[in-house]
Ligand SMILES: Nc1nc2c(ncn2[C@@H]2O[C@H](COP(=O)(O)OP(=O)(O)OP(=O)(O)O)[C@@H](O)[C@H]2O)c(=O)[nH]1
């Protein structure tokens with residue numbers, strides 16, 4: 001096991017959490033998810049966990065299942081524990097599962113600060129950063145932008161300037177994993193007992209950062225090797241680690257595509273929202289209308305046309321996925337109540353006949 005037993009407060013538990021449980025259940029945190037294999041940490045104990053039948057029977061959507069970072073109510077059974085309850089989440093990171101579906105794929109829960117990693121080499125992409133920020137702003141977590149591979153930057157000064165403008169009030173730090181103290185700016189930001197999750201495309205250097213943050217303790221390096229051995233890069237496995245400084249860090253697998261399910265696009269593009277209020281028509285689409293303040297800003301160079309295009313694309317994507325999700329929820333509800341849509345129709349016909 002790659003995790004040394006921690007106390008609940010080292011795991012980041014607040015006093016209110018335990019109060020939500022009856023005395024027969026103990027508080028625990030999910031520290032590892034690998035396919036269907038869950039590992040939980042309770043007070044100075046670690047156990048493999050299974051889901052109680054009650055929880056399985058009421059789980060209709062991906063969000064109803066525990067993910068890494070979740071706080072749960074445990075019934076302990078020797079070496080294994082049974083998860084009886086999933087406690088309300090402070091934050092939830094999820095994305096849309098691949099394809100034309102509205103199902104969610106959970107990334108992590110109860111993250112305090114999302115570390116959005118982007119490399120300063122060819123990987124550098126401002127539009128992708130806007131996408132990740134939209135996800136962060138809807139999740140309930142704060143965001144910090146971590147620019148990696150500073151040694152590979154083509155134009156660090158300008159890159160930093162544009163990223164700062166896009167990040168708004170979220171801090172931006174620059175890291176260089178090949179330099180001796182190249183991670184200092186990030187290390188200075190991390191606070192004990194808070195939970196951080198690293199997110200970003202594959203290859204931006206997330207594992208390298210975690211390795212460096214963990215230091216060279218035998219346990220730490222072993223922990224990472226063990227994770228690698230069970231194929232962290234090819235599976236959806238996620239682990240929560242404790243850094244020597246007491247911060248908690250969740251490693252997420254590199255993403256090729258980040259489909260938005262729950263995004264706060266407006267929070268990410270506040271500069272555009274500030275312009276919109278000056279458009280002549282209040283249903284302005286900011287494409288061709290006369291008196292459009294947004295187009296005017298593009299024409300004067302105040303607003304980047306690509307940023308506007310991305311705002312429109314993310315807004316459309318978000319609207320489409322919200323609609324898909326609404327329909328899927330409705331269907332899940334019908335199935336829960338009647339078993340199927342057909343059964344619902346029959347039940348309604350019968351009810352109508354009775355009334356006549
Ligand atoms: N030049 C340079 N290379 C780096 C730096 N950080 C990481 N790398 C290299 O980038 C490559 C990818 O790094 P990883 O840490 O595996 O990236 P990752 O984000 O964990 O990738 P996934 O596991 O696929 O999500 C490795 O070859 C690292 O050695 C850096 O600061 N500078």
Ligand SMILES: [Zn+2]
Pocket residue numbers: 276279280284285286287289291292293294295
């Ligand atoms: Zn307009």
